[in-house]
Amino acid sequence: MRGKPPSQHLQMLSPEMRLVTACSRWPATPERDAAVRAAAIAVDWALFDKLIARHRVLGLAYAALSSAGVALPETLARSLMTRVGQIAGQNRVLAMESARLQFMLDAAGIPSLLVKGAPLAQLVYGSQALKHAKDIDLLVRPADLAAALALVRADGYQLWLPARELSERQLGDVMRHSRDIALVDRKRRVQLELHWGLTDNPRMLPGLNATAASQTVMLGPDGPSVRTLGPDDLFAYLCVHGAAHGWIRLKWLADVAALAGQGAQGEIDRLYRAAAANGVGECAAQALLLAGMLLELPLPPALAEELRASRRVRKLVAVALDIMAGPGAEREIAHRRFGQARLIRARFLLSRDWRDLGVNIIAHMTALDDVLAIPLPSRLHLLYPVLRVPLWIGRRVGAVGRGRKEEGVQ
Known part of the structure; x- marks a missing residue:
């Protein structure tokens, strides 16, 4: 069976990332296997290996490649089999x-x-x-x-x-x-x-x-x-967890897609409505649209149109796509250009109003290192965000000073 042409969103990915997304689809079906075979043509296997390791989908990738009958380079095949066995044991x-x-x-x-x-x-x-x-x-x-x-x-x-x-x-x-x-x-x-x-x-x-x-x-x-x-809370939490971390790992999206795809299309709509009633509708909308784009999750057409109608949701999806599958996706986000800034943007985009924005600012600007090092009375805890920058500078200066002192001792 020949795989159908990749969607517009998949065509924008690197060949290696397209193969990673094909391997991360669940359940295993003839259509999934055909997509894996089609995506496995002319890929850089070393880059593919880095991507599946970074996205932590080695088990899914190995199972999909085996099911599709894709012949891997011998060294990669042995390495994958060993690592997947270790993961299963752990x-x-x-x-x-x-x-x-x-x-x-x-x-x-x-x-x-x-x-x-x-x-x-x-x-x-x-x-x-x-x-x-x-x-x-x-x-x-x-x-x-x-x-x-x-x-x-x-x-x-x-x-x-x-x-x-x-x-x-x-x-x-x-x-x-x-x-x-x-x-x-x-x-x-x-x-x-x-x-x-x-x-x-x-x-x-x-x-x-x-x-x-x-x-x-x-x-x-x-x-x-x-x-x-429970089922509704589990789906909603997985969407929130992925969104709060900028969807840096494809494995989180694979879990959401596999969970949501277990029932009929009406179940996907119901899960979304339950998440929205629990205050996390935009997180669920982002996750479902990403799963539809990257993992071929079949969304009910009316629901997909409704979700795409939101400008904020479209922006959330675009930011997550860049973090998850954009240039340099084989590297951890901290090692990519403006990686931390991208994560901060992804998190702050989840703010629905000024109250959410305030919560996000306080959470981001309060470092537990500061809370533990400088205990303040409960009524003064709002000072921690204000103190974060000078305390961070102090720690950096202290670290440099200790380093110079150690160099002088050597």
Whole structure:
């Protein structure tokens, strides 16, 4: 079967990025395989390898290329097979550890939900082998954070970010200005992000917490069952997460497309309406249009026309396309020209009004390093955004001074 000509948006991509997007379509169909074969002609395989690694879609790419019967250069084929095997092995470790942690919190009477990760992989791909995961995201109620933190630390996890130790006051300050902390278990080789919130803006997904509507997912035929966000909240959160990070990874969009594409076209419309009712309609509109352009998600025509009618949504889509698939897309955004500025623009474009803009400015201009280094009374916390620039300059000057001192000692 010959693949149909690539859409106008796909034609604007590099040949290598077109192949990456074709490989990231799900589910596997004869049409998807034909698109992969058509896109695999005359590509720079070294550049393709960099792109799938940067976008973290190695599992999807390897499965799609194998299904389509594409002959890879021998070195790349061996390397991909090795890395995909390693990812699948780590995913199994993370899946079992996710279940163990949730069971442990259940036993302590602490409600929790797993976010993304193993349950999402099982829901959208039916396997732990395809989705590239790097950590476990576990959501608890703010009131339960201290107890949950003490429990996982007693179990072997160590604080990692924003600091190796946190006093009770510092933990309270971090909770005020952030929504998660990172821990590591070096023995198990697992990174855990313990969340008490999922968005920086309380007007987005209000009421979404560890006791929200959930769904139970079995992690494989003989695996344990875990709880994750309910269908509507899961779709909405994935859209918000991708938008807030400028859609720098295609894997996030692949997850959204695979999840939304499981039902009839009417289900896509329903998911969008539910997201809009939850305050994140533009995030969902951006995600759906991107998925239609890059991953051939079949959007209901009336819905697609409605979404494209918004000038703001069109701008959000254009900014995300540049970040995700524009020139230099094989490099991390921090290493691309004006990369940080692009991310800031993508985030601030999500502001629907002055209230959202204020929340975004405060969140962006408040550094946890400053909050921890210079504790201020609660009523003075609004000074942190004002202090950020002089404190940053002070840290840079101090680092330069320490470097010169060390050079003099050598």
